[in-house]
Amino acid sequence: MIKAIRNIFNLPPKNQNQTNEDEGSKIPLKTDLEENIKTVKASLGHSPDIVIREIQIGKKGNIPAAVIFTDGLADTKSVNHLIIESLVTDIRITELDPEISSQTNTFDKLKKFALAVGDIKDSTDFETLFTSVLSGDTALLVDGFAQGLIIGLKGWEDRGVQESTSQNVIRGPKEGFSENIRTNTALIRRKINDPNLWLENQQIGRITKTNVSFMYIKGIASEKVIEEVRERLGRIDIDGILESGYIEELIQDEKFTVFPTVFNSERPDVIAAGLLEGRIAILVDGTPFVLLVPAIFTQFFQSAEDYYQRADIASLVRILRYLSFFIALLAPSLYIAITTFHHDLLPPQLLFSLAAQHEGVPFPALIEALIMEITFEILREAGIRMPRSVGQAVSIVGALVIGQAAVEAGIVSAVMVIVVAITAIASFVLPAYNMGNSVRILRFGLMFMAASFGLFGIMLGLIGIVQHLCQLRSFGIPFMASFAPSIPSDKKDGLIRLPRWEMFSRPRFLSQRNIIREDYPPIRGSKHNGKK
Structure with a gap:
């Protein structure tokens, strides 16, 4: 029926516009710097917040280059100090001559000797360049080379780490997530200092190209659930993602239900606790609310403070x-x-x-x-x-x-x-x-x-x-685990919470891997029971 409607109104098939745009935006960079700069200005509508700083580099200062960044998204001080000042005044790069130097060797020397920045990637097409620059990175183009460098120098203003406003506690950590996805991943890694905490990134949204990441602990989370999360995120085809609520509605199992089947929180300790149980956290850039899957009914009645009190x-x-x-x-x-x-x-x-x-x-x-x-x-x-x-x-x-x-x-x-x-x-x-x-x-x-x-x-x-x-x-x-189906060992944190020494195993309904949290119950009380 949808196909017939498209034929009647001469509508293009689904994803055809996206395919055409992708093919058009996969234009390779030119060797002529002036042509590259003109293409950048024309494609971005001569926007005044797109800064294009043309400089002369090399030992003799005879090689044209351009530094491109977005004002307000990139760290301007770092761009001036670590890129422009380094390239203009540093004379260690003596072979920036396209006639006698290969492209790979030249850019390798730029990375090793001239640019004191850790996050540097290569770019050979305008699509990668535009996405990076509009995300806060800085691009470096050199005349004579059909290649550029993407330098990670994001530096926009954000709210920073503040107290959670939607999930307050009397006892417990006060810090909450912010709108910066890298700040949020760092807050989680502060709680879990383990190399098995893995992070995978995706860009979702044809126009917004929003950074979406999901974190899990390798060896604890179920591989089937991890693959399901990866597949559902990969199937999302939408023009923009502005908040994690978009993702929640698009990946939930049941489309028509009044009950939430995806848990969300703006507290790093809650997300870290979920990861330790075998759940998967989904982070979206631009929102302090992190999603946690899979979710069960009793989870929505649990507060972070439950685990900080007796x-x-x-x-x-x-x-x-x-x-x-x-x-x-x-x-x-x-x-x-x-x-x-x-x-x-x-x-x-x-x-x-x-x-x-x-x-x-x-x-x-x-x-x-x-x-x-x-x-x-x-x-x-x-x-x-x-x-x-x-x-x-x-x-x-x-x-x-x-x-x-x-x-x-x-x-x-x-x-x-x-x-x-x-x-x-x-x-x-x-x-x-x-x-x-x-x-x-x-x-x-x-x-x-x-x-x-x-x-x-x-x-x-x-x-x-x-x-x-x-x-x-x-x-x-x-959704009603561990009551339907009934799993007696998982009821220790359902209607009531048993003492800490009784919660020695992870929920079995999440994963059958690495179930035991501790090898033996801790010693309670004095060894001699108060007697000499």
Whole structure:
């Protein structure tokens, strides 16, 4: 059908434009420096931020050359000091003569004697030159040679390493990822100083050419998952990648689900812990959020602070998160079902109190809940989008004023305001924001089921949700592991967290390689139990 539509409107086949552009951009460099400079200026639209510095090099200063870089992306001081000053004033390169020197020997001498830079690559076509220069690198072209050097001197301004804003902890590291992908990889390598931590790079996006990397620990991560990540990233064909959310949506297993099947974090310690378990981290240049795959359901209820506190405290807090999850999901539905169909489940005094409060309200319980839930969602979005100085005040004051005014006006009952408030507070307990979004969506569906069939409708909805969860996969791994399928050895970090000495093995559902974290449990307590 798509092919027929393309034939009707004379549209080119998929990827034909890209192929033509690639063939056109694979133009080799010329030996004439002036022609190369004209091509660069014409191709880049004579943009003023593209700096082309023409210099004379060689012992006699009679060899024309050009240094090309993008102002604002390259480190200008390093370009002036390590390239231009070195080439102009250094007289050790005595054979920069295209008539008597081979191209390879000349550029080898430039690398070894004249350029005090570590990252140097060769370039023979304009596509490589444009991509490198527009990414922050510096290009060096010499007259008489159909070749250039790409010198890595990126130096744009970035936010630097700051505290994570979306995943705060009381105890633990405060550093968070930045928008610079090299800063992010360095933060991970600071946590894992091992040669088996491997990094692979790709450029995704026909126009943006965004740098995308994925990291894994060789010998721990599953080779099948590594190959699957490599293949899915290689299949992405899009004009631009601006944030890791693009990658997440394009590589996830299930395209239509409200539950997130790719985990993300802006904390280096969380990503390092995932790598040590056998997961794979996907980093995208330009965003502080790093993806972690495969992901499972219980992972979205775990916080970094769980592993920096004692096991009993961490387990108690984790149980509280699961309880909050069910409150945020079911509280409005249970209220609607009980007050509409199942009055006999309430104590008589509470039933009389609810009936008295609802006496002056003209709407049924479902309409009450919808009014309050939609109002709260509007206030929450307004608080997020407005400036930080007034956003919090708008969300809190707005909720209080509107809730009280709605009760006094007789639009909703006071109990409904309490139920919606508890639901909203419980949803904020979840560590993962995207899992909270899933609860927000499902809550409305369960409210309609409760209004139609009562508790029976809620049970049908829960059965459907559980069935859907059991069908989900994340890079081939069951989303509900280690509960479905049941893996007893992997439940030590699920609903609760066992003590550190009990967590001696890695999750078996991720990989069957290098399972054991430690050879034997550590000694707990004094050797003599406090006795001499």
